[in-house]
Every structure is written in structure tokens, then in C-alpha cells.
Amino acid sequence: MITNHSEVKRLTYHTMKDFDFTNKRVLLRGDFNVPLDENGNITDDSRIRQTKPTIDYLLKNNCRIIVMTSLGRPKGKIIDKLKLDKVAVRMAEIYGRDVTKLNDCVGDEVKETVNSMKPGEIILLENLEFRAEEKEKNDKIKNAFAKQIASFGDYYINDGYAKSHRKNASMVVIPKFIPGGVGLLVEKELDAVNKVVKNLRKPYVAIIGGAKADKIESIKKLLTKVDYLIIGGVLANTFLKANGVDIKTSKYDQESVAVAKQIYKTNQNKILLPVDVVVGSSFAENAESKIVNIGEVPNGYLIMDIGPKTAKLYKDKLSEAATVVWCGPIGVFEWPKFANGTKQIAAYLAKSRAFSLIGGGESAEAVRLFGYAAKMGFISTGGGASLQMLEDGELIAVKVLEENYKMFKL
Ligand code: 3PG
DSSP states (O other): OOOBOOTTTOOBOEEGGGOOOTTOEEEEEOOOOOOBOTTSOBSOOHHHHTTHHHHHHHHHTTOEEEEEOOOSOOTTSOOGGGOSHHHHHHHHHHHTSOEEEOSOSSSHHHHHHHHTOOTTOEEEOOOGGGSGGGGOSSHHHHHHHHHHHHTTOSEEEEOOGGGTTSOOIIIIIGGGTSOEEEOHHHHHHHHHHHHHHHTOOSSEEEEEOSSOSOOHHHHHHHHHHOSEEEEOHHHHHHHHHHTTOOOTTOOOOGGGHHHHHHHHHHHTTTEEOOSEEEEESSSSTTOOEEEEETTOOOTTOEEEEEOHHHHHHHHHHHTTOSEEEEESOSSOTTSGGGOHHHHHHHHHHHHOSSEEEEESHHHHHHHHHTTOGGGSSEEESOSHHHHHHHHHSOOHHHHHHHHHHHHOOO
16 A cells, blocks of 8 residues: 655655564564663653554564664663663563563574564564664675564564664664564654644744754754754753853863854854853752853853753743744753753743644653643654754655665565
């Protein structure tokens, strides 16, 4: 069956309904890259919960489910805190089935376990990014790795919307080898974000924050679409640094400073940066905190949140918006002393008439934590992925499934 889902690029790919899954082995790529606390406990399990409809559908069709995901950024190394044991336990609780977690994502143990699986069984492969091949630049190596994983399944389903902007082997190479399609979560998210793109009402304001420092590239394109860009988190520190502000020991991305400088120079009228901040004496929940103006961060302190003047400035700009996209918290919202900026933005959006699209694990966690989730327009599991959709109207991992559709007729 041909399914035209995207209003933007009109991609054609298989959906779950197109497959006869009975007794088959399904490789399900989820994105259970969940937020963890300092002890490695899951602080928000929405990404696992949101794949439940897909799991239920597969179980109803009596198949053997091999789940794959990555967690964190282990960069090809085995890191105990990023092992998937706790994810497997939470999956079992949510899905109501035993989940067997394996110690690797390739190799003999996986092969043997997969071969002996019974219909209705769920196994979880170990963190894909413990293997450098998952993000390998050399195509030959990446292909060989993906081919090995592909050999474990009859079909491939992508339900990892939040990772679908990445060119990882599990996202874009496995579907070169076996028939594949999108899962129910990916279908739902694409539909929702496409609607935002199609009916975008102006003024359009984006808020980009979070702890990931590598968002600079997506900022460039975003600036061609938005009326205003509000910046918080580590990215704000990078821009402040680029503008010559002494941010002392605050976290920032050295590699992005030059680009940030360039971007700011040509987009000053669109970009809003903090004018005051909450600083902490160390990166700790109970660190001593102070509110200071930008440029007055004391020695030994680091920026942990925006200050009250900045919160007001940001809310004033948001009052003009008809559409708001928010990806990444404004400060260290998990710790009460540094949560105020994120909380104020969430509260403001909750009562605003603008349509708000919240993207990403942490922003979603923040709006839930502060009790505003029900008041938002749409909460997406993907931050980077949703930004990519808003910029380009497509995601590489979904595009690959369009090629897969042409290659494998079901
Ligand atoms: C996310 O959390 O946005 C996705 O899982 C992507 O993670 P990554 O930026 O580490 O690839």
C-alpha cells in the first residue's frame, strides 16, 4: 500500500500496516536515549512509553521483537552508566513483558539468542554506540556492522523519531538490507510536526537551550525561518563567549565560537541572549548561587540559569509570537536553585495563545516536571530531529525508508 504521509516532502514509505509480521523477527530501532540522574537512574521514561503502541502492535501480531537503541554519547567505549539494564527493566514494566537484555549488539551471543527466540519475546541489544561502527565515517566498516545487525531480523521498523536526523548505522544503513518502515510513534510525530510546518503562523519564535553544545549548525538554517531566536543553556554561553563576555568557568563549545560570532554579527536583530544570569559556585545542586549581570560573573562561578531581567525580556518577546518551538531547557532545571528560567518560560507558554511545539527529551521532561505538559500544543520526543524537520521538512532516516520502499516490495 502506498502511504503519502508528509505534507511537506510527500515521502512514500511503508508503515506498520503494510507488513505481515506474523512469527517474523522485527528489528525495532527505538530511541530510548532517556535522561539519567547522577546515579544513572531514569528521570523521564516518556521515550520508552511512547513506543508502547508499536510494541503492542507487534506483540498482537505474534512476532519476535529485537529492540535497538543508544543511550548517551559513549563514543565507541563501554561505559557502565550507559549500559541498558535499567532501560530493559523499565521496558518490561511499561510493556508488561519480560525483556532480555544482551551484552552486545552484534556477535555470537546475539545470533544464538535471536535464533532461539519465540513469538512474543522481546530482547534488547546493548547500547549501539558502545560500538564505534554505529557512527563510523568509513562506509565499508559501517555497512558491515549494519549488515550483521540486519541479519538478525526479517523486517526493520524505525520508531526512533528523536534519532532520525542522525546518519547512524542503525538509522540509515540497516534499511538498505531488509524491508523496513516507520513505527507508530514516528508516523505520529511526522504528522504533528508536518502540520506545524504547513500551518506555521507568524511571528515564529524559537527557543534553543539545553546542555548539548553542538547545535550551532541547526541555528544557521533556523535563523532563515524564524522571526526571533531566544537562546539559553550551553549555547547561550557559547554566544556570550563569542561576543567577548567573560563567562569564567561556564560550559561552552569552543569549536562553535567562531561560527557563533559570525552568526551573531549577521543576525543581531533576531537573536536574544541573556542580560543577567544565575551563577553557581560549582556545578552542584547545592552550590552557592547569585544573580549577576552579564559580564560580572565572579571568579570561580559558572552560569547555571538566566536571571530575572532576561526572563522578562524573553517573555516579552514570546508575547508577540503565534508559533513557538522550544528545544532544550534554559538552565539546570533539575536543581531548584537553577530551575527558575526554564520554569518561567514553561509557565508563560502554558498560558500563551501561541501554538507551542516542545521538542526533545529534556524540554519535555521539564514541562512535565513543572506540570504544564497538558497545556502545550505538541510535545515531541525529538529535539534535534524536530529542529531538522522545521528546517528541511525531512529527516535522513525517513528518507532512507523511501528508498527502502522502492527496493523492497512487500
Ligand atoms: C536526542 O536525545 O536528541 C537524540 O537521542 C539524539 O541524540 P544525539 O544528539 O546524542 O545523537
